Amino acid sequence: MLYKSLISLYGSSLAGRSAPADDLVWHFAPSEDLRLFREYALDALQQAKVYLLDHTAAAYADTLHDAVAKQVSETDLPAMAILGELKLPADVVWVEFDDRELGAARFERGSSVTAHDDKPIGSGLRGYLIDDRDGDRLRVTMFSRPEGSKIMDPICALLVNRKADGRLDYENVNEDLSRSMVDFGVRIGDSREKIDALRTLHRIDTGYDLFIPYALFAMLVSPDLGGIIPTEATTFTAKDTKTARKFGKSWILGAQKSHLTIRIGPQAAAHMQERQARLEFERQFQDRRSGPVRHWVSEHERRYRSGKVVLVKGHHRGQSPAPNLPTRVMGPKPEAMIFELDAVDPCNPD
Structure with a gap:
């Protein structure tokens, strides 16, 4: 667990015993x-209520993000605002998942x-430390450990300010740069x-995947748990505790002894299967349609609402028309089309 590694690393460094x-x-x-x-981080981690999502539970929570994507584009509201105001399970919460498995599931x-x-896209473990002990704002710190790398301190954290009525304002977020x-x-x-660039990427990743912990919180308070199954598990084993006492590792003795592992149940598994079958049907339906006539697309940037920017290299698109097969032809760009309409009296449409 990334949680255990952070407790051990930060405790050792503060005690002057890290390598x-x-x-x-x-x-x-x-x-x-x-x-x-x-x-600060060690104190918060020791106090946090800890959740570990297995790869299917993280993917299941992430599908809810996909489900609200259309509503986000239509309303121009942050996804967190659409999810609604949720009370944290504790003043400090840690939510961890496998970013590599999540990236594979998304793809x-x-x-x-x-x-x-x-x-x-995705590598290693990712964990969210969500601290609600400050009445004026919520602190969100995302930690990650890519595969084959050592733990690195986060370059920034997000501070979500509160409105006058106490609700979180996800359109009023500040960055706490390290x-x-x-x-x-x-x-x-x-x-x-x-x-x-690293700071910007970390901020975007933190904001986007914050939806996963909050989807978990929403399911935890739903009557049927939203199809998930929380199971309590030991974080630090009896051997870990014995070794900590022997060598004076008080930071381990002061940490939470157990955490909740989150898995999905039959209801959530059925939802995932149904959704995958529907998406596959839609893909096959689109494949059966004739695409645009083959043409050249110049190099350009594609920008996403999340802040992600992708450079799309110049490439050919479409396909050569088959004989006797109707094809969909790409029309001119909207800005190249000018329509001049005669003035119409709204009271006399004729």
């Missing part, structure tokens, strides 16, 4: 800001966020452009 090979940031670019952040089901990807991680990037030779 440089495992904790590059702490040993290469130490700072007061970094120490204060890790003290397989043809999620809109993978429309221009040629392979699954000065220590910016300094670390400078020290290892990253350009300002690269550091800014």
Whole structure:
């Protein structure tokens, strides 16, 4: 679990017992800001109510995001606002899932966020530390550990401000930039452009996948649990605790002893199967239609509401028309079409 790794790493570093090979940031670019952040994070992690979503549960929660995508585009509201106001299960919550498995599930089901990807995007573990102890705003910190990499401190966190009535305002979100991680990037030779790109990407990923923890919270308070099955499991084993006592690792002894593993039940599994069958039917139906006549598409940028920007290289699109087969012909661009209509009296349509 990423949760256990963070507890061990941050506790060891603050006690002066972490190894440089495992904790590059702490040993290469130490700072007061970094120490204060890790003290905060360790305290919050120890107090957090912990949820671990298996790969099917994370994918199931993510399908709800796909379901509200159309409503988001029509209303121009954040997806979190459409989901509604939800009370956290505790003042501090940790929600963890496998980002690699989630990326594969998105790609397989043809999620809109993978429309221009040629392979699954996602790697390693991802965890959300959601802290609601401040009455004025909610702090959301996303941690990740890509496969084959060491844990790196997040470069920024999101601060969701509250309205006068106490409700969270997802259109009023500030960024809490980690000065220590910016300094670390400078020290290892990253350009300002690269550091800014990493910050932007982290902010976008944090905001987009925040929907998954909140979908979980919504299901936890639904009468039938929304088709999920929470099961309590031990976080730190008896051996872990015994070793912690022997070597004075108080940070482990002060952490939560158990967490809830979230899996899906028959109801959710049936929903996933039905949805996949429907999407496959729609894809097959689209494939049977004749596409546009083959033409050249110039290189351009495609921008998403989430902030993601994809550079689409120049390419041919469409297909050569088969003999005696009607084809759909691409018309001129809307801006190239000018219609001049005579003025019409609304009271006399004739």
